[in-house]
Amino acid sequence: MTKNIGCWFAAAVLMSFAAQSDAVPITFEFNAAPYSVGWNGSEADVPAPFNNTANVWGSLISGSFTIESDTPATPFSIDHNGSWLTLLGSYDNPVTQADFTVAGQQFSFDSSRADAYSLGTVIDLPSPATDPTLNYDWIGVDINLGAGLFSGEYSHLVTTLSLSRTERDPGIIASTDLLGNLMPSTNWSVFFTIYDPGSFDWYQIHAPVTSLTQVSSVPEPTTSALLGVALVLGFSTLGRRKRA
Numbered sequence: 001m002t003k004n005i006g007c008w009f010a011a012a013v014l015m016s017f018a019a020q021s022d023a024v025p026i027t028f029e030f031n032a033a034p035y036s037v038g039w040n041g042s043e044a045d046v047p048a049p050f051n052n053t054a055n056v057w058g059s060l061i062s063g064s065f066t067i068e069s070d071t072p073a074t075p076f077s078i079d080h081n082g083s084w085l086t087l088l089g090s091y092d093n094p095v096t097q098a099d100f101t102v103a104g105q106q107f108s109f110d111s112s113r114a115d116a117y118s119l120g121t122v123i124d125l126p127s128p129a130t131d132p133t134l135n136y137d138w139i140g141v142d143i144n145l146g147a148g149l150f151s152g153e154y155s156h157l158v159t160t161l162s163l164s165r166t167e168r169d170p171g172i173i174a175s176t177d178l179l180g181n182l183m184p185s186t187n188w189s190v191f192f193t194i195y196d197p198g199s200f201d202w203y204q205i206h207a208p209v210t211s212l213t214q215v216s217s218v219p220e221p222t223t224s225a226l227l228g229v230a231l232v233l234g235f236s237t238l239g240r241r242k243r244a
Helices: 002-021 221-243
Strands: 025-032 036-039 061-068 073-080 083-092 095-102 105-110 117-123 137-147 158-167 188-195 202-217
Touching (some): 025 095, 105 137
Antiparallel strands (some): 025 061, 025 202, 073 083, 095 105, 117 137, 188 202
8 A cells, every 4th residue: 555655656746747847849930031131331241142132032031940838938128108018028048949041051050059049029018009100019039040150251240030020900919928929920020130240230131921830849758758657657556456
């Protein structure tokens, strides 16, 4: 009897640990069609193929990114109708993986790099903004790949990819949950940016998103293993009780 209770207790602890300790990686795939290319100054000093805008047209910006479901939301404040409004909608480093192609060139996000980071932000206004230019809800996923992706004289340039969604209808984005708002919408856009951290000169491609699809939601191996051990403990206890 004591052994049975011990097995059930161990199973319960393991199941609780498995449910709470491990994240679920959620992967999304996207495609975006370049619409415009811009830069500050009179000329964009960027490496090939981006130094010729003709290379940008005719090919999609395509790729995927993965977000951990347990990334905690932290508060941030915005000016809303003349007073500070605090929202629980900022997510530090939610992206663990990102691979995408722009103008035929492949880019990968390495989250282990010291100069690489990501940020998720969701703004869900509780009431309409009196300034019509600010009267919208917004969600953004910013991925900073850091410097060193280009060689030679361009090795200092920093590369970023941002996905953003602006909704003028306040009823569409109804929470500050990052994953819950990563759903298809005609209002998604991709911004691919190359910038000089010294001079702040920048080059940017704007591409409306043509598709955004969630392609995976699989528990991590440690979670599955812990649940498996818990079930074995539980069922072995049942077996002993039936034979007793």
